[in-house]
Amino acid sequence: MEYREENVYNTYSNFLKEKFGEKVYKIPIKQELTCPNRDGNCGVGGCIFCSEEGGSHENLSTELSVTQQLEKNIGYIGKRYNANKFIAYFQNFTNTYLPLDEFKKNLSDVAKPNVVGISISTRPDCVSDEYLEAIQLYSKDYMITFELGLQTVNYKSLIKINRGHTLAEFIDAAIRIKKFGYRVCTHIILNLPWDDMVDVIECAKILSALGVDEVKLHSLYITDGTVLGEMYKNNEIEIISQDEYEERVINFLSYLSDDIVVQRIIGRAPEENSLFVNWNTSWWKIRDNIVKKMVDRNIHQGTSANYLNKSFEIKSK
Numbered sequence: 001m002e003y004r005e006e007n008v009y010n011t012y013s014n015f016l017k018e019k020f021g022e023k024v025y026k027i028p029i030k031q032e033l034t035c036p037n038r039d040g041n042c043g044v045g046g047c048i049f050c051s052e053e054g055g056s057h058e059n060l061s062t063e064l065s066v067t068q069q070l071e072k073n074i075g076y077i078g079k080r081y082n083a084n085k086f087i088a089y090f091q092n093f094t095n096t097y098l099p100l101d102e103f104k105k106n107l108s109d110v111a112k113p114n115v116v117g118i119s120i121s122t123r124p125d126c127v128s129d130e131y132l133e134a135i136q137l138y139s140k141d142y143m144i145t146f147e148l149g150l151q152t153v154n155y156k157s158l159i160k161i162n163r164g165h166t167l168a169e170f171i172d173a174a175i176r177i178k179k180f181g182y183r184v185c186t187h188i189i190l191n192l193p194w195d196d197m198v199d200v201i202e203c204a205k206i207l208s209a210l211g212v213d214e215v216k217l218h219s220l221y222i223t224d225g226t227v228l229g230e231m232y233k234n235n236e237i238e239i240i241s242q243d244e245y246e247e248r249v250i251n252f253l254s255y256l257s258d259d260i261v262v263q264r265i266i267g268r269a270p271e272e273n274s275l276f277v278n279w280n281t282s283w284w285k286i287r288d289n290i291v292k293k294m295v296d297r298n299i300h301q302g303t304s305a306n307y308l309n310k311s312f313e314i315k316s317k
């Protein structure tokens, strides 16, 4: 078998191509927002890894309006890749943590003919029915996806990273979003210093049992000026090896239901201002290693997902 990612997991690019008949590009939109875990509403200082950028590494200016950012990037990416279809991606901070009117205005600003989907990054504790209802107007013409940051299903690690919500809020948000018929993408960091392989496998099982639609896997990105950065400089945390990260991804995918779309298996982040990123290795080299190991070992997404809808043979007395 060829060493290709689509041979071992359900890739996002294939999913989009099948759904829309051609390549689709995500256009990040960056706004002046904040997050209840930074402004004191549910926490102060944010997650211990969160920088001032609020989870986005894209170099877009927030001085441009939503429409301007979209038009500028569609013009550039459209020309460069000969692309015709796009997903408007509200990427940084918590995009449902703003007044409902502003949220509605954002949605109406991205509703354009060559936009086929709207993706909204947010926190699980910022997803209420009121906001979900506001999107219904767009759900007929656009693929609506909520990108929920969870990072880990280990609720003790969630406290350690100062996440400000627990696993319960994530489960509630995922069920609530699915009830409205929208898609759920879950962001996970597979190498938090407090997690081990048991957490990784349980994470794949919980996401599969919940029926989330997509996952996005990251490795820890440690920037200077964050609480995690300080812990790293003071040798208070240990980072697993690249090889162990690859093993975690392989196990995660093996336990993940094969109908879940995998947006990515390793994060991409700039090196400036970073203390640790991807073991100083290109993200695609790590991805290729994982794919090669999976092909060689005959493992693919869902190989170990036999725990779903499980029933035991009942022996008659």
Ligand code: SF4
Residues within 6 Å of the ligand: 034, 035, 036, 037, 038, 045, 046, 047, 050, 051, 054, 055, 092, 093, 094, 123, 149, 163
């Ligand atoms: S939820 Fe996101 S934006 Fe808020 S503190 Fe955590 S990483 Fe930063």
